[in-house]
Amino acid sequence: MYRPRRRGRLLLLAFLALSVLVITLDFRGGDGGPLERAKEITQAIVAPIQRGVTAITRPVGNFFSSIADLANLREENGRLRNEVEELTREINQARELAKENAELREYLDLDEPWYTMDAVTAQVIADAPGNYSWAVTISRGADDGVETDMAVITAQGLVGKVINVNADEALVLLLIDPQLGVGATTGERRLLGTVSGNGEGVDLSLNYVSKSEDVVLGDNIYTSNRNRSVFPPGIPIGHVSAIGGDARDPNYQISVRPAVDFTTLNFVQVLLETGSGSKEGS
Amino acid sequence: MSVTSRSGFMSELGLARPAAVGAILVVAIALQSTVLTKVTLLGVIPQLLFVVVISLAMLEGERVGVVVGFFAGLIQDFLLPQSVTGLTALEYTFIGYVVGMIRYYLPSQSVWMPVFVVALASAFAEGTYAILAIIMGQRWVSIGYTAKVAGLVILYNTLLTPFVYPVIKRIADRVRPERVVRI
Structure with a gap:
């Protein structure tokens, strides 16, 4: 015994x-x-x-x-038809603007914007099996051109970044994970602060924003390529949902509602290029 | 005379048990990262792999508990992004051993025993994981969130046990080597 x-x-x-x-x-x-x-x-x-x-x-x-959802379908149908007409008009306008934009970019020798970069669409096949980290496994890997540090998006905005790649799959750390810090801006081409996640169902935090900055509720927040960020600039992150911070604190405490709904993530796109910061060896 | 097991190519090589256990672990983690991340309890994912480890340790003893605990923890660590790799392995190895040992002192026939042991082990695992993660500098483990996760994981794991334990028992009974006879 x-x-x-x-x-x-x-x-x-x-x-x-x-x-x-x-x-x-x-x-x-x-x-x-x-x-x-x-x-x-x-x-x-x-x-x-x-x-x-x-x-x-x-x-x-x-x-x-x-x-x-059956009951809501008729109502949604009508609403969507209106939206299609409106969007078609906007697309025609946008085409003209894009042409103009491309000409100007060429003239000014600027980097390629994220929305014209090559991208692959991938299906989400699994989530991280724990309660303290937020990541997804997607159905594209090195064989499809996916590499570490590439940005992952949906039509709504930033999803996260690739942190691990196999031949056929890749692991994507989500924006809502506290371990991922993303350089953020209100749209001007400079760094405002860093966005980091607080888990699923909770707004993101926008940290290190000085009170001298001009930030208002509802402001749209985008990725910034400053401060050695791996993300291409201008990808929508979300909008400012709360501004706080006590009187002694020199910085604001800002909450950002993510543009992407992380509870219904089925398909995502991987941008097959990393932002300018990574080229400097971040 | 050495260990003999039931018929079949794999079992002749003595591989039936490791192969079966490996398959159970892989299927468990696949379910935990797909179906169970959708069927959450207030957003909290149950730890199916952990319930499997406890079930196997209770059925097979401390040595199987140690080995299965280590590999199960390692698989989970490998699939989690940027957490401290090896932390879950360390924890499951220890719990696998303890559960394998205390089974000698438990009334084995009670159907409630696995449920009770899983509840206790889950409480211990969630608590120590949170403490170790904080000590090792993993970012952001707030007390409120940790408490919520711990409570719900204990409840969800416990609820899964009556469904998981019998399945594991059936598979374990089939691939267990026959009694060792020494002459």
Whole structure:
């Protein structure tokens, strides 16, 4: 009875030591180490099953949500028709402006704007399996030209950035994750502060904005390419939803409602170029 | 005489059990990162993989608990972005061992025992994870959010156990090597 238990204890000590070794390797960091390789292999093993489960379960979920929405469909149809007409008119105007813009950009020798960059569309196949980080696995990887640090967007705005790439999948850290800091501006081409997430369902924080700045409720917030940001400038992040901060604090405490709805993320686009900052070696 | 197991190519090589356990872990983490991130309890994801580790440790003992705990934790660490890699492995290894040991002192036939053990182990795991993450400098773990997550994870894990434990037990019974006979 005693021997097997002693062997159990030895096994415990061996695997605890192994865990500590993994933590040490992680802290020493660096790209392309044995841990990075192990992560890629794990991802490659789990991803096909995640794809399968998502392919089976998503239509079921969509079916139930469409039944729930049935009553609103007629009303929504009418509203959407109006919107289509309005948008068509705006598109015609925008085409003219885009032509003019392109000519001016060429004249001034500016970087390519994010909305004309090459992009690949990817499906979200899984979420991070924990409660303390927010990320998604998408169905495109290195074989499709996806690289680390590329910006991920939807039609509404910024989703996050690629932090890990496999041949066929990539891991995207979401804007709502507290670990992702994004240089932000109100639209002028300078840095205003840094946006970071507070988890799902909570507004983002816009930090380090001095009270001398002119910020009002409802202001649109965009990515900035200053301060070695990896993001191309001008991607919508959201709008200012609250401004606070006590009298002694030299900075505002600003909340930003994200432009993207992170609860219904199905398809995203990866911009196949990183912002100007990354070229400087950030 | 050595360990003999039931028929089949994999089991002849002695690989049936590791292969089955590996498959269970991969399927569990795949479900936890897809279906269960949609079927949340007030936005909180249950830790299915953890329930599997506890079930296997209760059924198979502390040595299986240690090994399964380590690899399950490592898989979870590998799939989480930028968290401290190895932290979940360390925690699950320890809990796998403790659960494997305390089963000697528990009335084994009670159907409520796995549920009770999962609830206790979840409380311990959520608490220590939060403390270790803060010590190791992981960004942003607020007390309020951590408390909410801990409470809901304990509840959700406990609710999953009556469905998960019997499935794991059936698979474990099928691939368990027959009794070791020494001559």
